[in-house]
Amino acid sequence: MxxxxxxxxxxxxxxxxxxxxxxxxxxxxxxxxxxxxxxxxxxxxxxxxxxxxxxxxxxxxxxxxxxxxxxxxxxxxxxxxxxxxxxxxxxxxxxxxxxxxxxxxxxxxxxxxxxxxxxxxxxxxxxxxxxxxxxxxxxxxxxxxxxxxxxxxxxxxxxxxxxxxxxxxxxxxxxxxxxxxxxxxxxxxxxxxxxxxxxxxxxxxxxxxxxxxxxxxxxxxxxSGRALKCVILDLDGTLWGGVLAEDGIGGLELGELGEGRAFSALQLYLRELRRRGILLAVCSKNDENAAREAIRTHPDMILREEDFAAFRANYEDKAANILSIAAEFGIGTDSMVFLDDTPFERRLVRELVPEITVPELPDDPAMRPDMLKKLSLFEPSSLSSEDARRTEMYRAEAQRREEARSAATYNEYLASLDMRLHIEGITELNCRRVSQLSQRSNQFNLRTVRYTPEQIAALGRDSDALTLCFSLSDKHGDCGLVGIIVARHEHGGILFLETLLMSCRVLRRGVEACMMNALFDRARKLGCTAVRAEYIPTPKNSMVAELLPDFGFTVQDNTVRNGCRESITPGSKDSTAQNDRADNVTHDTSADGAKGTHIPAPERRAYTCSCRVCDYIPKKTYIEVE
Missing domain, CATH: 3.40.50.1110 (SGNH hydrolase)
Structure with missing residues (x-):
């Protein structure tokens, strides 16, 4: 990588x-x-x-x-x-x-x-x-x-x-x-x-x-959850040969025209990545209508509009467009790859978005497909049936954002979505997807536990473990699996929350409230008296630092651990030993290849907390729970 x-x-x-x-x-x-x-x-x-x-x-x-x-x-x-x-x-x-x-x-x-x-x-x-x-x-x-x-x-x-x-x-x-x-x-x-x-x-x-x-x-x-999730693409000279504004649609090099076969090979590779769940986005200095028309109508175009989860064709600087795409997708720029044939644009993006991966593309388009494959940028930890639908899900998310902007109030928008949340345990059909979500989720993740498919299957058979899987759908389509809870029984009627994670695609819709409601509902039915939980800081999960107190948990231990850890071992109920192995550093993943540079990590506080089951007040949402 x-x-x-x-x-x-x-x-x-x-x-x-x-x-x-x-x-x-x-x-x-x-x-x-x-x-x-x-x-x-x-x-x-x-x-x-x-x-x-x-x-x-x-x-x-x-x-x-x-x-x-x-x-x-x-x-x-x-x-x-x-x-x-x-x-x-x-x-x-x-x-x-x-x-x-x-x-x-x-x-x-x-x-x-x-x-x-x-x-x-x-x-x-x-x-x-x-x-x-x-x-x-x-x-x-x-x-x-x-x-x-x-x-x-x-x-x-x-x-x-x-x-x-x-x-x-x-x-x-x-x-x-x-x-x-x-x-x-x-x-x-x-x-x-x-x-x-x-x-x-x-x-x-x-x-x-x-x-x-x-x-x-x-x-x-x-x-370890360090997957690249998105490829951002220039158009002229990268996705096709020629310059659209000068050569017109008919003059673009694709297929048998000029060096077109090399560009077609790159598009074919990118389409296979899209089918495997990698998001594709356009970031090009072009007229948007003209660029979309070229992608729609050119007879040798392999990638079509529906293959792109985001489209930025304008004359703004590319770094700003990349940051807006990252915000739209809800992923970090360190999860992105930027492909551009122009050295100036590559240098600019490296400077302004240092976390992004920017391969040094060869000048010869024929050398690019094999070069990118050999870089092994997209090594997966697992594959699931939802991968092929990921672009469709993000395109539907863009429709939701547009609808939210036009709504009179945000609550009115939420009510109009007709959201439905399905809750189930671990099944043979969802093992791989649950594992994959644990590997890919870094931001909304309390303890950043990574699970293999085999560990997920074992959790489903473990009588001491409570597992809840949350799938969301609304009028725009199926969002798929969006959240996971894993909890384990402790002595004295205590339920320990080993994992609570959620896809950032569904932030601010009330899903986390439904997840917490479901956790305490199950705890009550199991006869538990309290839920014990823990927040372990990583370089990426600061957004959930105050999640537990916001839901009524009382902090019992709030101490500075020795730095942040990327992930911890499943089944571990005490993070202290694992955090004590860290060295209070994060890693600069600059795109020029000099990865592994140590920089001081900000002071983060890990804490444990608990909430009595009888004290928890269910939160109201606009989601119908099935």
């Missing part, structure tokens, strides 16, 4: 400054992984993530995972990187005594690997497994024919990759990182150093370690 390229030595220096406040990563391999661990730690630091690393003993993967008393579980990792290298797989394959055994090599190896995953997941629930898929070595035995010969190593290795992808999808807590794809970026001779393998059992060269370490750090960042 950073454009800056690092050498291994630079990553090693960065790793020395990491104190492990943000992530805990264990690395297990059947080859030497010491340098890989360093590259991962340094790459995380480059993204502003302080990672604590455990580099386990050489070739002790099964022993570490099988033994519940091993140092692996004592370390309590958030992520386990497992590397079973192709070179060791080749040695095992060559030791097979007959063709019959070779024909089942992939199935047996996949089953063994999946059993390791399941064992680790059962002993460390909620942790993410990052499995490094094998990179194809040179095959000097069967050559190209080996790809269609089931008893060859090439065939079995490719089959193994497919079987592991299927097993990972079934288990749910596995991210499969394809080393074959990474090796393809630099070539086998640059990725693999045979001398280092035979001398030190290292399978990835020092030159390629930054690429691999960066790919793993991107996964860790996505699981």
């Amino acid at each position: 950073t454009e800056k390229s690092y050498t291994y030595n630079e990553l090693r220096r960065l790793a020395k400054g990491s104190d492990g406040n943000d992530a805990r990563i264990a690395v297990l391999g059947d080859c030497s992984t010491q340098h890989l661990s360093t590259a991962i730690c340094g790459s995380c630091k480059a993204l502003g993530i302080d990672a604590a690393m455990l580099d386990t003993e050489f070739d002790q993967v099964r022993a570490m995972i099988d033994d519940p008393c091993s140092e692996l579980y004592a370390f309590a990792p958030d992520h386990a990187v497992i590397y079973l290298c192709a070179e060791k797989l080749a040695e095992r394959f060559c030791a097979e005594p007959s063709e019959k055994e070779r024909l089942t090599f992939a199935e047996r190896t996949a089953a063994e690997t999946a059993a390791l995953w399941q064992r680790f997941s059962s002993l460390r629930p909620g942790a993410r497994i990052i499995h490094l898929g094998p990179a194809m070595p040179y095959d000097g035995v069967t050559g190209s024919l080996g790809n269609t010969t089931p008893s060859s190593f090439s065939y079995q290795l490719r089959r193994l990759s497919l079987l592991l992808c299927e097993a990972g999808a079934a288990l749910g807590c596995v991210t499969y990182l394809d080393l074959e794809a990474l090796q393809g970026q630099v070539g086998r001779d640059s990725f693999y150093d045979p001398r280092m393998y035979y001398i030190a059992q290292m399978t990835v060269s020092d030159a390629a370690l930054p690429l691999l370490g960066g790919a793993i750090a991107d996964i860790v960042a996505a699981c």
